[in-house]
Amino acid sequence: MEFRLLGPVELLAAAGPVELGTPRERHVVGVLAAEAGRLVPVATLIERVWGPEAPAGARATLRVYLSHIRKVIDKANSDSDHPATLVRRAGGYLLDIDADQVDLHRFRRLVAHGRDPGRTDGERATSLRQALDLPKGEPLADLSGGWAERIRLAWSREYLDAALAWARAVLSAGDGGSAVGLLAELADQHPLNESLAAALMRALHAAGRSSEALQHHADVRGRLKEELGTDPGAELQATHQQILRGRPATPPARPQPSGAGVVPAQLPADLPSFAARGHALDQLDNLVPQAADPPGGTAILITAIDGTAGVGKTALAVHWAHRVAARFPDGQLYVNLRGFDPSGQVMDPATAMRGFLEALEVPQRRIPTDPDAQAALYRSLLGGRRMLVVLDNARDSAQVRPLLPGAPGCLAVVTSRNQLTSLIAGTGAHPVTLDLLTHDEARTLLTRRLGADRIAAEPDAVAEIITRCARLPLALTLVAAHAAIRPRTVLRTLADQLRDTQHRWQALTGDDSTTDVRSVFSWSNQALSPDAARLFRLLGLHPGPDVREAAVASLAAVPLAQAQALLTELLRANLVTEHRAGRYTLHDLLRAYATELADSTDPDDERRAATHRMLDHYLYSAHAGDRLLYPERDPITLPPLQPGVAPEHPAGEQQVRDWFVTEHAVLLAVLDRAATTGFDIHVWQLAWTLRLFLDRRGHWPDWIATGRAAAAAAGRLGDPVAEVWAHRELARPYLLLSRLDTAEEHLSRALEVATQAGDQVGQANAESSIGHLWQRRGDTAKAIEHVRRAHELYRATGHPRGQARALNNIGWLHSQVGDHRAALAACEQALTLNQNINDPDGEGATWDSLGFIHHHLGDHAQAITCYEQALTVVRELGDRYYEADVLTHLAATQHDAGNRAAAIDAYRQALVILDDLDHPEADAVRAKLQDAGSA
The missing domain is CATH 1.10.10.10 (Winged helix-like DNA-binding domain superfamily/Winged helix DNA-binding domain)
Known part of the structure; x- marks a missing residue:
């Protein structure tokens, strides 16, 4: 069968x-x-x-x-x-x-x-x-x-x-000529693939057809120059030189991976005090092919490391990954899947997938929204590469499967507290069960942390510490950290404290079932100053993957300098990790302990006040950044700032953009926490601050998720202004994704609420978006009807920015049905309004519309002037996609005006941007460039 x-x-x-x-x-x-x-x-x-x-x-x-x-x-x-x-x-x-x-x-x-x-x-x-x-x-x-x-x-x-x-193999076997037929067929299908072109040249040369090989090089070189404006890469050039010199054309030692140019290196730092795990390391070493240099490897290799909490699964995986990283020359991917996060917020595989695709330099606009499509793209990118993928702290097999490579040559290392039986059965993954350290390994760990002299001075105390810590690496590490920050404390004192059950939640023994690392956390917490202990508990309330010093200061309501000093104390006690300069994170177990400790120690009102301060910090910081980047937006009124909160104020536009990129995942987690703790005003206003960042960066799935949360929160608040905004903004990504029926549902709701509330600006906003919806459906008459209604409402409420946008839309729609005179009148009014209110976004869009109108009125010179004005504006805004869009329009006008060279130049500039963005419109522009070049 x-x-x-x-x-x-x-x-x-x-x-x-x-x-x-x-x-x-x-x-x-x-x-x-x-x-x-x-x-x-x-x-x-x-x-x-x-x-x-x-x-x-x-x-x-x-x-x-x-x-x-x-x-x-x-x-x-x-x-x-x-x-x-x-x-x-x-x-x-x-x-x-x-x-x-x-x-x-x-x-x-x-x-x-x-x-x-x-x-x-x-x-x-x-x-x-x-x-x-x-x-x-x-x-x-x-x-x-x-x-x-x-x-x-x-x-x-x-x-x-x-x-x-296959072509490399037959060439090495001395029969390269047999590959010519298939390679020629594939080269016709993929005319810009340089590796394929080089392979065909080598095959032709091996068959005694060197002149044809050189001609193929000339053809490909010309095509690359004409269509992409680039010269051949190193492999194609080297093959060309070998043939010119009459030498055998040999393939490179290893083929360049598809999409070469990015080699991610995401592994966390290795631990210098890693205790020898000889048997486990041998098991892992046996998974790597002995001859690692040839491309592709021999199999898709997967290993699943399991063991009890704190047994050192991550440490082993990271240490071993560093040992073998050189054998995976195309890079290493790493993600903490947060399978056992105390908040219960297990990382969605799609979130991890997007992180991997970003690490592989896939532009946000090209990342599919569908998880299966993301997985297919991910597996395609890893095809032909030798990469090491570390999937740390997985909840179960289902969370891991989408993140596994799909082609030979890669190795995936998975760690989990659970035995991933389904993964092992379904993929043939090699299980590695990590046991407690041996006594000698535990002693080695303490020696590396505390020094040989100190360990040798108190052998009995050291033996008892090892026993009381159950030879659990995490517990031993914490004890060593406490001893290190108290260098004058004898180790016997620490051993006695571990033995004293009044100072521990549960006695530590060598039996897995009774080992409880929380007792070690409790002891470490008692060694902290009162302020540091309070901060440690408060950090358990922070939902993000990490936290920066300024946010910590607001969370604790202390000055920044004091927050930095307290974080240093926690860092020395190994209760936080500074994984990047000024950014701190907690291990899952530490986070769970801190959360439980806060629940049992701090009154409800104090914990809620801390959560409120944290939400205020991110809301005010994001709002300040958004206002700096987009001052033309209609403002919102924030809730009163809580005492002790010091929002961040990045100095310039680039600093703000960097801040949003860095805090992206944190802001999403904070918004979710606001929704689950009843801070609905913060929910919709955080979504408001994130809206343009998510749009312009192409984070459409997050845009939809935050929009849904905002709409639900606005509904609970009974705030019509918030509800109108939320439903209208939620419709926008659905419009971009061509999910028009869903977009219509939200726009209808926005219009309904605005009408009931007598909110004319809200009605106008909804009508304008409904006009966009009908334009996407191809009904220009209905689109004009709704946009005109929006314009009347904007005018009635004295809203010049809305009037300008509506007039430009009216003009654009008229131009689409050939009524260019009416379009010109509307867009000229829009331009005057945009310039009067200093709205560069609106001005750039209107110059673009005017260029289109003049082009179709036959006034090519005026159209070119308008497009050049639009380019000046959009370049100042830094909107690269819009710049490419305007360049494409300019190129079409130059072409119709008979300026062939100028048209080709504009198309090439647009293509460079779209290729850099990996935008789907690049192929259409490439075709236009080819047509312009052959005309």
Whole structure:
């Protein structure tokens, strides 16, 4: 029995093809076969088959499909030596089948074998050729939808990488000429791929066709220069020189990874006092291929490190990762998944995925909103690379799976307090269970922290400390830290304190089940000054991944200098970590302890007051930054500032932008905390301060999440102004994502609330956005109707900025239906208003509209002048996407005016920006540039 995905979805039994049923039933089979041997949750099946807008009855329909598919498979099993089974398990379905019975997985296995450095060139070439011969067409050729398209996109890159590996193998085996046909075909499909061009040149040279190789280089060089404005890279140039000199053209020692140029190095610092974990390190070392230099590796390697809290899983993973980092030359990715965070806020895999994609320098605008699409892009980026991925502190297997690499050559290290049985069973991950330290390892740890002389002076006390700490690394580290900051204290005193149950929550013994590191935290807390102990408790109330000194000062209501001194005390006691200059974080266990301690020590009103100060700090700081960047926005009135809060005030625009980038994750966590603690005013106003940052940086999923929270909070408050704003702003990302029905729901609600409240500005804002909605739907008449209504309301309320924006929109809409005279009149009024109120955003947009209008009136010279004015404004604003947009319009005008050179120059400038942003419109501009160049 064989499932075929590399072409139309098919099931082949011994007697021949098996009829699978309807297109959707084939789609279900395709999803299950693509995940052969892995549980596919029902929700995932529905999303991949029906897409994000699945009908209400999709779950029931899916059950019918699966019942039929099970019968089809069972019937096909009757004459098969290798049967398959459709298994129903909690939450999903699994196709239990040998992965080799699915051509997609067989392709990947053959490619992995073809990259095995232990095999001969001929053997590797044979395996890779077998893989390349498997496809019967593009994958899932009879399926449509986002999931199928993502599979096709990722696989096309895998195929190309495999073809390049095969070409290297046959060249090394002395038969490079045999690769010419396939490489030439692929080069036609990927004309700007330099690695492919170099491979084809080497194959042509090996076949005695050196002149053709040199001509191909000239063609590619000209195409790169013409379309991208760049010269060939190092590999292509080196191949060219080898052929010119009549030498054998050899591939580079290791191929440049696709998307080369970024080598992330996210590992935390190694611990100099790491205690020897010989057996565990040996287990991990055995996972790395002995010959690590050749590309691709031999397998997707995964190891799952588990063990009790505080046993040193992270320390081991990070220490070992540093040891082998050089064997993964394409970089290291690291994330703390916060699987056991006391707040219960386990990190969403999609959040971790976005962090990885950002580390791989994927621009925010290009990161998909769909988690499956993010995972597909991530796996594609890791294809052909040798990377080390450390997934620390995982909650369960489900949290980890989307973050695992999808192609050979990478190694994933996962740590968790839980034994990840499902991960081990489903992926073949190698389990490493970390036990307590041996007595000698524990003594080594203390020696490295406290010095050999001090340890040798009190052997009995040291032995008791090790026993009372249960040989738990975290407990030993804390004891050593306490001893280090009290150098005159004899170790016998510390041993006696550990023995005294009145000063511990629970006695520490060598038995795992009775070990409680909170007793060590309690003892460490007692050694702090009263102010430092209070600060430690308050830090448990902070929800973000880290916290900067200024926010700590507001949280504790102390001056900044005092906050810095107290943080230093906590740092010395190993109760906080300064992972970046001026930014502090707590280990999960420390955070849990601090939270519990605050709950049991500090009255409710004091904890609520501290939370209030923290929220005020971030709200006022973000608001000040937003006002500096965007002073033209309609202002909001903040709640009174709590005593003891000192908001931050970055000095300039770039400092503000850097602040928002650095505090992005913290602000999202703080907004969530405001929502769960009843600070609804802070919820919607924090969303207000974040709105333009999230928009311009392309953080659309966060924009939607904060918008939803703001709308809910405004509804609870019964504040119509806040509710109108929240629903209108929540509609904007849905408009950008073309989810027009959802956008309409929120805009209708905004208009309804504004009308009921008599809020004419709110009505005008909603009407303006509804006009945008109808424009996106292609109904320009309705769009004009709503925007005109918005303009009348803005005028009635004396709102010049709104009037200007509405007039520009009216003009733009008229120009889209060819009424350029009416458009010109409206946009000229808009320009005057924007200049009078000094609104550069509005002015830049209006100059752009005027350029379009004059272009279509046939006045090319005036259109060019308008576009140049728009460029001046948008460049001062630093809006690079808008700059590319204006340049594209300018290029079209120059082209129609007969200024071919100027048009090409403007298109090239636009293309450089869009390529830098990795924006989807780059291909359209590239095509226009090519047309302009060939005209």
